[in-house]
Every structure is written in C-alpha cells, then in structure tokens.
Amino acid sequence: MSTTNKLKEITSAQNVGLSKSFAFTSPANAKHLHGHFLKYSKSKGMIFSLDAMISFVIILICALLFVFALNNYAQKAEQSVKDFELEEKALMIADSFVKNLDENNTIRGAGIYDSDKKRVRTNELTTENIKKAKSIEFGEIFVKSLTYTITEKSQTLQLSLKKSNECISAKRFVLIDGEKAIIQILTCREG
C-alpha cells in the first residue's frame, strides 16, 4: 500500500470516529508512516505564539487594574457614607438641642417652653437646661462634649470619655438666659 493510500485510510478512519492508532493495520505500516503522521499531527496542533502570550498578560493586567480601581472605589464610597452619617447626626443633634425641650436629657432639647404660646421657643435656652445634658448614642456615634460661649466666656461640658478619631463640631447661634451665645456640640464616631 502506498503512503498516500495509507494517509487516506487514516483520514477515513478518523472521519468515522476511530482513533489514529486503530487506523494502522500493523506495526510495520505504522513505522513506515511515522514521518507523515508527525507532519499531520503538527498541522492540527495549537500554536501558542509570543504575541498571544503578551496580549494575554496585557489583558490580565488590565483586568487586575480594573479590579483594583473597583476595590478603591468601594472603599472610598464606604468612607463617604460613614462621613455623611456622622455629619447628618451632628447636625440633627444640634438642631434638636436648640429647637426642642426634653427634661430627662436636655441634649435632645434645651429650649424654653412658652406656656402662653404652647410651644418651645426655638434658639432660646437656659444654662439650667444646658447643664442637665447627658451624652446620647446612635450606634457608634455619640456626643462627646458641649461648649457654650456667652460674651467671650466659654464653658465646656464633657459628656463622654470614649476615645474617638473622627469628630464633627456643629456650631449654633442662640440666646442663653437672654444673652447672645454660641453653642458647639462635638459629635464623634467611636474608635
């Protein structure tokens, strides 16, 4: 049998689903066709070129950069939400302090109740009410101190001894016992 015929035989054997080894009828034939078989196998092989490898590495680096950028974005977004929460609580506490009245804990409201008008007079406080203030907590957020300044005389009430690195001070302009004063409430995140 000629070499060409043998190759045809192999091809037809593969076409009907047989493996290459079954295409040979004897070891002698296999030996005879060895060189041609190698050529055939090379033509079907996968060529992994340098170009492909470099492009693959570049794609991997791009994907890695993208993942780093997303991770960075997520961390910044988390910090931004935390900062916003602290700022919102600080403003809310300060606003409640000058607009409401809660005799149990005057940090929630230290205003003067006007019985004639049946409402709290906003931005009008008393030192007696201010001194009743205690710290309050909203999860990790708490009120650390309260400072009030009446005609250049400043007084600070330390409401909590917890340690903290992130704090926001809310400043309000009020009347305390009929005198103009500035109030600063320091709100912090625990940690």
Add this chain to the structure above:
Amino acid sequence: MSNKMGLAISFNKKGFVFSLEATLALILFGLMLFTLPQIQTTSLKELAISQQQNDLLRVWSAKESSESEMSTDTQKMFGQNAEVWVNKKQLLPSQKKKNALASEGILLDEKLNEKRVKIIVYYE
C-alpha cells in the same frame, strides 16, 4: 540628498507603529478607565450654613440688635466669609466671591418699622 532621504526613511522604519487592532485596543482601554464610576462626595454644608443663617435671624428677631451688633454676630459665626445687608445697605463686606448661600428675613421693631435683612455666606 538621496542619501539623506534614505536615512530619513530608515529612521521612520525604526519608529513606533501601532496597528489598527492595537489602536482600537488602546482606545477601548482608555474608554474603560474613563467610564470608571467617580465618587460623588455628598455634604450637608449648605444645610449647616442655612441653619446658622436662620439662627442669626431668629436671635435678632427675639432680641433687638443694632447694625454693629449684627455685623459682630455674623463675624463670630462665619468670619470674613459673609456679607450682611440691611435695607439694601451693606454692613459687612466680604472679599470672597465663590459659592454663595443667601437668607433673607424681615424684622420688625417695637414701632413696627420694617428691617429687611439679608445674609450672604460664601463657602468652598
């Protein structure tokens, strides 16, 4: 001349050449970086400023204040970043002209004379 031309051509051959695929890939990569989401930092600075402006107006309405007192009170709260106007007369000037937030109120004295007070605060 012809030698020089030849040198110039050979210099061009050594240059940096992008194929169409490489150019497209670079453009796509650039677009990918450009379309990465940017963080929108939200702040309540405007709310805090408007609350403080409102405080000043409330206190001035509860306790009658002269024009000089109004200037001093505003400076205590906002430093040099605010202007105060009373009946279109400027009491406190400011050099800063960036983002501005204004509040206006009408105060009445014992004789029911009207005072139109405007506070403008400039902030970063």
